[in-house]
Amino acid sequence: xxGNWIVALFGWVVAASLGLLLFGAQGxxxxxxxxxxxxxxxxSVDELREIWFDTHRGRDLHPDRWPNGAKTAVTFAFxxxxxxSFATNLDKVVINSKQQSEYGAFVGVPRLLRMLKKHDxxxxxxxxxxxxxxxxxxxxAILENNARNDIALHGWMHENYIVLSESETRRLLTKAIDYLxxxxxxxxxxxxxxxxxxxxxxxxxxxxxxxxxxxxxxGGDDPYEILVNGExxxxxxxxxxxxxNDTMYFGQNGGLPSPEAMFKIxxxxxxxxxxxxTLLNLTMHPTNGGHxxxxxxxxxxxxxxxxxxxxxxxxxxxxxAYIKANVMETN
Numbered sequence: 001x002x003g004n005w006i007v008a009l010f011g012w013v014v015a016a017s018l019g020l021l022l023f024g025a026q027g028x029x030x031x032x033x034x035x036x037x038x039x040x041x042x043x044s045v046d047e048l049r050e051i052w053f054d055t056h057r058g059r060d061l062h063p064d065r066w067p068n069g070a071k072t073a074v075t076f077a078f079x080x081x082x083x084x085s086f087a088t089n090l091d092k093v094v095i096n097s098k099q100q101s102e103y104g105a106f107v108g109v110p111r112l113l114r115m116l117k118k119h120d121x122x123x124x125x126x127x128x129x130x131x132x133x134x135x136x137x138x139x140x141a142i143l144e145n146n147a148r149n150d151i152a153l154h155g156w157m158h159e160n161y162i163v164l165s166e167s168e169t170r171r172l173l174t175k176a177i178d179y180l181x182x183x184x185x186x187x188x189x190x191x192x193x194x195x196x197x198x199x200x201x202x203x204x205x206x207x208x209x210x211x212x213x214x215x216x217x218x219g220g221d222d223p224y225e226i227l228v229n230g231e232x233x234x235x236x237x238x239x240x241x242x243x244x245n246d247t248m249y250f251g252q253n254g255g256l257p258s259p260e261a262m263f264k265i266x267x268x269x270x271x272x273x274x275x276x277x278t279l280l281n282l283t284m285h286p287t288n289g290g291h292x293x294x295x296x297x298x299x300x301x302x303x304x305x306x307x308x309x310x311x312x313x314x315x316x317x318x319x320x321a322y323i324k325a326n327v328m329e330t331n
Contacts, residue, residue, distance in 0.1 A: 108290020
């Protein structure tokens with residue numbers, strides 16, 4: 001009996017020792033992993049400041065007045081992501097998910113264009129160049145719908161610019177500009193980086209490529225100038241927000257069961273923008289916002305905005321051009 005007790009005690013000691021060793025090894029591994037993924041903790045405040053402010057908000061570009069005596073301005077934009085990450089990860093394509101994206105190309109875009117046409121509203125369409133090639137009906141349909149529509153960049157195939165080098169950023173954006181210029185008959189002047197994820201080199205490259213505006217960052221309500229390494233770039237930011245993006249509400253992983261709630265939030269945002277005289281930028285995706293249940297609520301919002309009478313509804317290219325001529329070049 002005593003022998004069994006000694007054996008049991010010995011076993012417990014061995015097990016406890018092994019557990020401590022494993023726990024210690026796990027702790028070391030976790031510490032190493034933490035050190036690897038949190039390099040900023042090792043930097044000085046000056047080093048952190050240099051990285052944090054490599055691209056940041058510059059001077060406010062709020063105009064003294066909007067065109068035609070309007071009290072505020074509103075833009076509608078649509079990210080036409082028919083290819084999206086399915087093209088960049090060809091070895092991991094999920095067929096059903098790809099078909100959901102094609103819903104936007106074949107159903108969502110036409111339905112939204114009909115609504116915009118009904119109310120004579122111009123809009124901006126951010127189109128990946130590969131999407132424009134795979135679905136060649138999209139760009140002509142957008143341009144035919146309204147002469148004021150803005151075809152803008154959304155990457156080459158919706159790639160992640162955070163992980164791209166400067167040379168690869170330049171190569172892909174140059175290809176995208178060349179193709180969209182060919183199919184649209186006009187050079188794009190703006191960009192919304194895919195996933196609202198501009199990378200470290202993005203702003204410098206789009207400045208070199210002669211773009212007028214970016215629509216990927218979220219540093220304000222009104223337009224502002226983008227600084228790179230503390231220097232003015234002449235680039236205009238037409239800022240977006242997740243709260244004004246339909247994906248957050250009723251995308252595949254959205255949090256709201258009904259579009260009605262989203263449009264109530266957007267109406268509230270508009271009411272305050274109207275009182276302040278600030279800019280309101282709304283972003284939808286044909287794969288989300290192009291569904292049938294969205295249309296009645298979308299139309300009510302459009303009707304509500306237009307009922308004010310003194311609202312300038314414009315494309316983002318028009319807003320950027322107005323800001324450049326009436327704020328940047330006069331101050």
